[in-house]
Amino acid sequence: MKTTRRLLAATLGLLASAQPSVVPAEEPDTTAATNETPSAEELAKLKQNPVSGLRQIVLQALVNPNTPGSGDTEASYSLQPVFPFSLSEDWKVITYSIVPVIELPGVNGKGDTVGLGDTLINLYVSPKKQEGAFVWGIGPAILVPTRTNPALGSDRWGLGPSGILFYAEGAWSAGVVLQNIWSLGGSGVNRIDEFAAQYIFNYNLPDGWFLYSNATITADWQADQVDRWTVPIGGGLGRIFKIGKQPVSLSAQAFYNVVTPSNGPHLTVNVQFSFLFP
Secondary structure (H helix, E strand, O other): OHHHHHHHHHHHHOOOOOOOOOOOOOOOHHHHHOOOOOOHHHHHHHHHOOOOOOEEEEEEEEEEOOOOOOOOOEEEEEEEEEEEEEOOOOEEEEEEEEEEEEEEOOOOOOOOEEEEOOEEEEEEEEEOOOOOOEEEEEEEEEEEOOOOOHHHOOOOOEEEEEEEEEEEEOOEEEEEEEEEEEEOOOOHHHOOEEEEEEEEEEEEOHHHEEEEEEEEEEEEOOOOHHHOEEEEEEEEEEEEEEEOOEEEEEEEEEEEEEEOOOOOOOEEEEEEEEEEEO
């Protein structure tokens, strides 16, 4: 049960993985209207700003080596489409979806469990024009019971609030994403009450390179106090570049969990490859 809850917390913590940064203003579509291709530095800022509206298809690998209990590697491989939609002249909604495939190592001689986990959908309503260095978005988080094995998620729908606050100044930027999801009914492992606080720090370098730290602190309110929190600290490096004419982003970071459940992982490695559509 603790392992399943930890996987649910990790899923809730994987917010569409747009490592936020500068650029709070206009829709990315304005560049297409002038037939201008954004520079690598401009794309980095759009990619990092969680409410910029940059369209993305993100492929992510989240790996926990040497998992307690088995000593093997636990992993989540996810597809994360990010797409904006216009609501009116003044408002837009940005959709972040996470569809994970989870690999759970076996214990006591049992084989690994591999399959689809629950799907997380975030909908952020945000003004199209935001003044100043702060940008924000708010909306619902929806957990869809798409698991293919009881060990990989809940069999109940989940729902809760989620909000983004983001600040950018020069090459630096920082932000936070807060979220809590409750299951709509259920009991035992299928009952969910999970909190997630994603912290975001970025520093942009020349030629599309950037340093960043983007991880999620989670809490399972149903677990005992000793097994409730996961607190990762770390960071990594990334770059925006092109494959042919297609802008892409490649980044990697590593974290040590300074607080973790009794059977939780201590080290986490996160690798992302994103297709960008300005």
